[in-house]
Structures are given as structure tokens and as C-alpha cells.
Amino acid sequence: MDKNSFAFQAIGHIRSPFREKFGIPRQPGLVTAAQVELWLSPQFSPAALSGLEGFSHLWLSFVFHQHLQRPWHERVRPPRLGGNEKVGVFASRSPFRPNPIGLSVVPWHGWRQEQGQLVLSLGGADLLDGTPVLDIKPYIPFVDSLPEAKGGFAEQPPPLREVRFCPEALQQLQHWQQQYPQLLELVRQILAQDPRPAYQQQDEREYGVLVYQLNVRFRSQGQALEVTGVQPLAE
Numbered sequence: 174m175d176k177n178s179f180a181f182q183a184i185g186h187i188r189s190p191f192r193e194k195f196g197i198p199r200q201p202g203l204v205t206a207a208q209v210e211l212w213l214s215p216q217f218s219p220a221a222l223s224g225l226e227g228f229s230h231l232w233l234s235f236v237f238h239q240h241l242q243r244p245w246h247e248r249v250r251p252p253r254l255g256g257n258e259k260v261g262v263f264a265s266r267s268p269f270r271p272n273p274i275g276l277s278v279v280p281w282h283g284w285r286q287e288q289g290q291l292v293l294s295l296g297g298a299d300l301l302d303g304t305p306v307l308d309i310k311p312y313i314p315f316v317d318s319l320p321e322a323k324g325g326f327a328e329q330p331p332p333l334r335e336v337r338f339c340p341e342a343l344q345q346l347q348h349w350q351q352q353y354p355q356l357l358e359l360v361r362q363i364l365a366q367d368p369r370p371a372y373q374q375q376d377e378r379e380y381g382v383l384v385y386q387l388n389v390r391f392r393s394q395g396q397a398l399e400v401t402g403v404q405p406l407a408e
């Protein structure tokens with residue numbers, strides 16, 4: 174057996190409002206309205222979660238499963254550096270890495286059983302719909318919270334954009350909000366992060382971000398971003 178090769182089974186999969194990569198926050202906690210679910214594989218019973226109720230946050234390790242075949246490079250351009258400067262892949266959180274494994278810390282709000290599976294409710298995630306999860310661990314504040322730690326080139330959270338809604342888009346979002354109660358706030362928080370690549374941020378053209386099955390159209394208006402319309406995708 175090759176001692177350097179390992180095969181892991183996903184313990185479950187994420188159900189998320191993010192159906193494509195564009196618009197997903199670049200880290201957890203930036204879009205708190207991005208509530209997701211982790212559906213554990215049927216092999217797990219509540220026994221696997223016992224004791225977890227005392228912890229408010231969880232570490233998730235997961236696979237960057239989309240574009241798994243895309244090559245990785247030793248030097249990458251983190252969005253935080255405007256997409257111009259390069260750093261080593263190990264100094265970045267790029268999804269394109271030698272082993273495409275991600276790590277996110279998220280609040281969790283409990284679990285239920287549905288269709289023979291355990292379903293964990295999680296908050297503020299940066300995960301694509303369908304993301305395979307490899308492991309869950311409790312976040313332990315006295316170990317994992319290090320106030321003296323330095324943040325390198327990502328010392329501060331990214332600046333936020335003002336988000337406006339044109340009256341028609343607002344009406345459309347309010348309509349869909351009956352189905353997705355946090356939709357308006359979710360769209361506002363996603364766009365406040367300005368998902369456009371840094372080199373396109375002066376661009377006046379219209380963009381679309383896919384949230385659930387809705388194509389939310391927006392464009393820049395000075396320093397703000399304005400939601401111009403909402404188009405449901407054909408099922």
C-alpha cells in the first residue's frame with residue numbers, strides 16, 4: 174500500500190443557497206444570512222453527535238469538489254491582494270491546492286432527523302451546494318481563538334459596499350422571500366462583499382449571482398451596488 178495515498182469517504186453533503194461559485198463569500202462568517210444544512214450519511218446515528226450540544230461552533234473539513242481536475246500552482250493571486258500580487262499556495266486559502274481540502278468554522282443551531290438522515294443546521298457558510306464534508310470537530314475557544322495572532326495580508330475583514338434595490342427587484346425579492354425567509358438579507362450581505370473580481374470593479378456592466386434558483390442581477394452605481402432584477406431559472 175502506498176503510505177502517502179489516502180482514501181476518505183464523505184461523511185455527508187452540504188445543502189446551500191450557493192449553486193455556483195460566483196457570489197460565495199470568501200470565508201465563513203462574512204455572510205451570516207447564508208444558512209446551510211449538512212446532511213450526514215445514513216450510517217450515522219444521533220450517538221455520533223452526543224456531547225456536541227455544548228459547543229456553539231464547529232470546524233468543517235471538506236473537499237473543494239468543483240473543478241477537482243483543475244491544476245494547482247505554487248503561486249496564487251489572493252483576491253485580498255487585488256488579484257495582482259502572488260503569494261505561495263500555502264499562504265493562501267485558494268481552493269486550488271495540492272490536496273483540495275477546505276476548512277471552515279461555522280456556528281451550528283442544532284440537528285433534526287429527516288428521511289433517515291441527521292441534518293445539522295449551520296450558519297454563515299462559504300460552501301457550494303453539494304460540497305462533500307470529510308469531518309466535523311468542535312471549535313474549542315481556549316485552543317482555537319488566538320487574539321495575539323497576526324493576519325498577514327488579510328489582517329482586516331474586507332470593506333463592505335452599500336447595496337441598493339431598484340423598486341421592481343425589491344418587489345420580486347419580497348415575493349420570493351415567502352419561500353426563502355432570509356432572502357433579502359442574504360442578497361444584501363452577498364453583494365456587500367462585492368463578489369466581482371478586483372479588476373472588474375470599475376465595470377458598469379450587469380452581473381448575475383445565483384442564489385437558490387434565482388439569478389439576481391446587479392450592477393455598480395458609483396461606490397454602491399444596485400440590484401436591478403431577479404430572474405428565476407427554469408427548473
Ligand code: SAM
Pocket residue numbers: 194195197198199200201236237238239240266267268274275276277278299300301303304305
Ligand atoms: N474557509 C475555507 C478555507 O479557508 O479552507 C474556504 C475558503 S475558499 C477561499 C472559499 C471559496 O471556495 C468560496 O468563495 C468558493 O468560491 C469556493 N468554494 C466553496 N465551496 C466549494 C466547492 N465545494 N468546490 C470548489 N470551490 C468551492
